[in-house]
Amino acid sequence: MAERGWLENWVNGIVQPLYEVAPWIVHLVPILWILILIVGSVLILIWAERKVSADIQSRVGPLHHGPYGLFQSIWDALKLLTKEDTIPKQADRLVFCVAPYIVFLPAILAYVVIPVGNGLIAADLNVGLWYLVAVGSIAVLGIIVAGWASNNKWSLLGGMRAAAQLITYEIPMFLSVVVIIMMAGTLSLDQIVRSQSGGSWSLAPPDAPFLNWNCFTLPGMIAAVLYLVAALAEVNRQPFDLPESESELVSGFNTEYSGMRFGIFFVAEFSNTALVSGIAATLFFGGWSSPIVSEGEGFWRIFGDGVLWYFVKITILIYCMMWVKWTLPRVRIDQMLQIAWKGLIPLALINIAIAVAHVAWVGA
Amino acid sequence: MVYLIPEFLLVLVGAVGLVIAFAPSRPRLRAYSLVGGLTCFGGAVVAGYLAYLATTDLGAELAATAPGYLTTTLALDPFSRVFAVLSLIVCGLTFLLSKEYLETRMQDHQPELLAVIAFAAAGMSFLGSARELITIWFSIELLSVCGYVLAAFTKDDERSAEAALKYFILGTASSAFMLFGLSYVYGMTGRLDLVGIMEATAGDGIGVLLPTAAVLMLVGFGFKVAMVPFHMWCPDVYEGAPTPVTAFLSVGPKLAALAALARVFSTAFPHEVARVAWEGVLFWGALITMTLGNVVAIKQSNIKRMLAYSSIAHAGYMLVAVLVTLRSDLALSALAIYAFAYVFMNLGAFAVVTSFSNRTGSDALHSYNGLARRSPYLAWAWAFFALTLVGLPPTAGFLGKAYIIMAAWDAGATWNSPMFWLLVVLVLNSAISLAYYMGVAGRMFFKPPAHDDPVPVGGGVGTAIGLCLAGTLLMVLAAGPIIGAIQNGAVFALH
């Protein structure tokens, strides 16, 4: 049923001859693809973060490396690579070194099932969404362990806060995802996108296929808001950056980290930001499907229904997250837990009831 | 769906308790324990009708047309509904007998306690009728988790907290053994339903693993039943837990686990190798359990500990009925009759203890000296329940024991066979139990009291004692019809 996207055909054209020589090469293609996605998005995001924050604070931001300071990220990376990598004497060295990779792990694992374009998906698992949820729940361990292994009270406090926060906000996040499963009737992310991309059964007018998106249904709209709020907390961004709140905990769980180990935390944060935006785009905003053209030809076949729209959507979402980050003050830890337990979780449960009514009366 | 009315009622009662827990108040609590108790008794009548229905043609027709999700997981036979009746009665009696305790001796969380008891009773009912491994596992876990929560309710009391922790750790360990056994059985047969397991193990080639699995499962059940050597938690938990909770724990999990034990082992493992293993273990288990329970009970100075050992002994008696399920048609009837008698007499005895300790705050045996002068109702009630627990004729306890002996006899207990000697030990044990039950009664009637303050009996617990008395008496009065029904062939058949 899955019609192959243009890019996959193109990639297959290159891979096919290689496959004749070394069959195991096909397993490397998705890995390569995911690495390109992560590294690319992180490099751009670091620059974007600086530019957006500068814009919001009426500054200019990085200027000197490349046009508009575009190469700033590369210099940042070089700086981190050449910096001295210190490990505190009293730290648990082994765990200290492993922790950043555990934080980074879910980002890599999760990209496996995200459809970036029509057919552009490393592995279309039929339990994709469930897998995503499962993978998302393991990053917290890395943060706890990093905070603990540093043997530093700020780090430990940061780790404890991270544990409380991440476990708490996982719940509304999962509950809002349940709504999408109910409406789409599938766990495959590719199918979820296709269910939003319009088609012959669609109720939406052909020139406005975006009306099929999940965020334009009542339960989907509530779920989208819930998901985005919970996602802010899950990636430790302001106003929920309590695990590393620099004004009270120095730098929280990563206080003792320096050099490239710190860099990996940094990369993990940005790739997780891109990841949650990608998931939000996929679940609520139609994924790679075009908002304006349902059946494109020629140029629109390529750009009207594919990678471009995916990146446009996550760019907008990431911009919103940065906007929130540089605009809102940080909440206090008890406020943060109250928001989740007394606000988001009951709302998410009510939303599931709304979704039941929606599926029953409006149809999936 | 009609078959599930007892379970629905119990869950509903529990849910109402949780709603009340939002805004607890004394009148609400009082109303809840009364209405909840009455609902349970009403449900018991319905469940009794369902049990009767299951023996008729109409019931068979209903069972045949029941939806698949019911028939795959639950057995819709009279035996299962009889245990639903039991769980509703246990729940109702516990509600009534805990009313004064909750009002006078607990500061908060009283509705939660009753709600958890109702959920546990629902687990009991499910366990009595489960006919495939997943349902068995979940209901036994529901019962266990409720037990841990109930035991931990008075956590500010150090002894209670320690008992709860012991119960939790030992309980989870035994659950792990049981799950291990279940997974072996599933691994070997690829089947979850008991009948399917029986079919899959009919041939040979299963070897030594099936008996191993059966014995591992026996560990889990044995813990719930408090079979020696898995009885260690029993005295500590009974002593540490709030008395109404002790009353519930001494009947609920035990009876449900015995019912499940009878069903699981007679349905799933009737074939040679596994059968020899579990019957052997149960034989020695029953023998040692009843003897150890009675002998150790004599030495106790705390009445709750004494009743704990006595309940271990009673489990030993009932294990005899489970032991002969495959050999005698009477075994399941004997188990059910004994279970009924045990519910009334044991809950009655615990109601007396609850009522006494509500006023005096003491569970020590010597504080019962001269109770006959301070509260004749409690003393006479105890004397009656003691006689019933011993099993002297013509009480309900005698009826139960007589049926167990008849079943064992029916199973082929000829002169000098092992089964014969088991019955001799059973009768001897009844004689031993006379010593400690009557010892307490003797204290009440013949020892001088420390002081003459009367011990008033609260309304709820007084009613519970009265109901237990009525129940035991009713069983004796209805002995004729019961025996007649059983002889007319209305025996339980598992399906």
Add this chain to the structure above:
Amino acid sequence: METLVFFGLAVPILVLAVVVVTTPHILRAVVSLFLALVGVAGLFFLMRAPILGVMQLMIYAGGVVVLFAFAVMLVRRVTGEFVRQQTGLAGPALVVGLLFFVVLMGIGSGYLAGLEDEAAAAGSVHPVSRDLAERLVLTDVPEEIDPVEDFSPVMIRDYVIPFEIASILLLVAMIGAVLVGHPLEQKHPGGEIEPEEPAEEGEGA
């Protein structure tokens, strides 16, 4: 390729599992356990049992181990403290472990043989349990079977009663955790910020 991946996962899993039970650093044990569990999830995916793999990730790697780490942080305050893991019973433990291994191998091989027999005499078997086993565990699953679509009716239709019993069980466990974990002095005026209580170790859940 699959064999390669299998050993690439299996060998680290075994090494990490040994580390879990031998290391004196309790946090290293937690991290090794975590990595071993993620590896096991990988094995499940390799065997085309995505549901089991996802459950493994979510329940064990993401849930249980995080709780372990949390508990460790609540109980022990300083790194560098060592815990004694060996009790001098390594010999008997090894024997029991080997015995268990043999038993499991016996069950596994016997079960597979039994399934082949059943496939030969098809039709007489209980559909639910056998199909579940085939779809979830065995590797020779036909590609077109969708484990999710076949799994959910079994879970919430055929086995809806144990499913609901489990939900009551979790409710009771939650009540128990709240009761046990709740500090003893009860009445706080609502609305204002409570002082941070030292968390007690819950046991109900």
